Amino acid sequence: MATISELEELVVQVRRDILRMVHKVNSGHPGGSLGCTEFFVTLYNEVMDLKEGFDMDGHGEDVFFLSNGHISPVFYSVLARRGYFPLEELNTFRLINSRLQGHPTTHEGLPGIRVASGSLGQGMSVALGAALAKKLNKDNHLVYSLHGDGELQEGQNWEAIMFAAAHKVDNLIATVDRNGQQIDGPTEKVMPLGDVPEKFRAFGWDVLEIENGNDLGQVIEGLKEAKQRTGKGKPVCIVMTTMMGNGVDFMMHTHAWHGKAPNDEQLETALAQNPETLGDY
C-alpha cells in the first residue's frame, strides 16, 4: 500500500508522461488521459490484486479492460510505471514498429493489454466474458473496466449492461468516465445521455458515484467501496465525474484537447504546472 503522497507524486509524473508522449509525435489524446490519471494510478497501485509478470489469461489476479482505447497514453504510462514493460518504451508511442500503438492492441504483444480497443463500445462485453470465465474457473478475483461517457452512445453497451444484470455478473466493476465531453462537443449536446446512474440502476446494477474523479482521496474511497459491493448478485457500476485535461489549466473546461497535442511552448507551460516527481522516462 502506498501513501497518499506517494500516489500523488505518481499522478503528477504520469501527467508529465502523457503530455510528453503526445507532444513528441504531435498526436494522441491528452484530454481524457489527464482526466483519468487518478483513476488509473489508484486502480493499478492501490486497488487491483495483481500478480508478478503478465499472462494473457490472468488467472489468480484482477484484470482490467480499457474500452475507450484512445486514452492509451495514461494506460501505457501507468503500466510502464507498474513494471509491465520498460519505461523508456514510452518514447516509441505511436511510432512505426512500436508496441505502443495509437490505440492499445494485443497484436504487438505489449504486456498488460488483453484486448484491442479503439473502435468504441466493445469493452464491456469483453469484460463480461472475462468475468464469466473467472466464475467458471472458480477464481474469486475481479474484473474492472473503464468506459467513456460518450462511448455509451454505442448500443452494444446496453446489450452488455442488460446481460450483466440478467446473468448476475457480480465480479465486474465497470467505471464510466463522466467528463461530459466528446470530439464534437459536450455529450449533452451531441447526444444526451441523461441520468447515467439511474439508467444503470434501471437495468439492475448496483451504482455508486464518485463526485470528483480527480480527487485522489475520493477515487481511492470510491474504488474500495465498489470492491466491497461485489459478490452480492449485481454487477457494480461507478459513475465518476472527471475534468478532461485535469492538471493543465489551459486544457480544462473545454473539449479542445480531446485529440490534440500541445506545441513546444504549450508543453513547457503544462510541464511547469506539473513539476517532475519520480523522474521522466
Next chain:
Amino acid sequence: MTKYTDQGKKDTRSGFGAGMTELGRTNPNVVALCADLVGSLKIETFIDENPERFFQVGIAEANMMGIAAGLTIGGKIPFATTFANFATGRVYDQIRQSIAYSHKNVKICASHAGVTLGEDGATHQILEDIGLMKMLPGMTVINPCDFNQTKAATIAIAEHHGPVYLRFGRPKVANFTPVDQEFEIGKAVLLNEGTDVTIVATGHLVWEALLAAENLENQGISCEVINIHTIKPLDEKAILDSIGKTGCIVTAEEHNFLGGLGESVARTLALHQPTPQEFVATQDTFGESGTPDQLMEKYGLNNKAIEAAVLKVLKRK
C-alpha cells in the same frame, strides 16, 4: 469413378450440434453462446448436459462476440453461434477488433448460410460471409460438405488455436462422407480422380459436384472432384497438382462469386499457373424466398449448373 452413397439426408447444422455434444463430453474448456437461436443451431444436448457452460445472450450478437472474446481470456474455448448473416455482417467490427485483431481463440459457428435456408428470404440469407471472414487476417474459414464432415470439423476446430469461422446450413443434404473421417484444417479431400477437368467445390455444392461428375462421366468426360472444406488457408497444392493434370477448373460454392472460394482459387491460378476457370456461384445478387431446391435451380447452384460450367470451361482449354 469412385461411387459415393448417400447414407440418408441430414442437415449440416445437426452435424454441428452432434459435434458440440461430443465436445461437451470431451473438452471441459469448450463453452457455447447463442443469440436466441438454440433450436436452429441444434445445441440443445450440449446445453442440457453442460448448463453452466452455456450463455444465452438474447438477440444481441455484438455483445455475444465481445463476451466470447472475453471468455478466451480465462482460457475458455467459446463457440459463438447464430445465423451466418448475423454472425458475420452484423458484427463485422466486433469480430475484427475484439476477436481477429486481438488474436482470440473464438469459434464463430454460423448456420443458415447461403440461400438454402429458403423461405425466410434475403434478410436471413447471406452470400457474402466467406468473403467477409476470409479478409480478416488470421481468420480460418471452413465450410464442410455434409453432416459427418461438419461434426468432424466442429471437433477439429476446438483443437486449433485461433479464430475460426465455421459455416454450415439448414437444408437436409446427402450425407456421404465417412462417419469416422479425420478432419485436417487446410487439407483438401480428393474425392474422384479424373483427367479432363477439375471441379473444386465447398459446402452443399460438393455433393452436387459428384452428381455432375457422374453425369459427365456418362458423356465421356473425366472429372477430378475435390472437396475444399477449408477456404482459408487454401490447399493450393491440391489445386495446382490437379490442374497440372486437367488444364481447366470449375469452382462451385453457395456464395457470391465475389469474395468466395472461386476468387481465392483464381488468385492462386493467376500467381502460379493461369488456367481457364468457370465460377458456379451467385452472380452478385441477393437471394429471395423459395424452397432450397427452387433457389438452387434459380441461382445456378446445382449439379446442372456445374455440368454447364464444365462444358463451357472445356471449350476454353
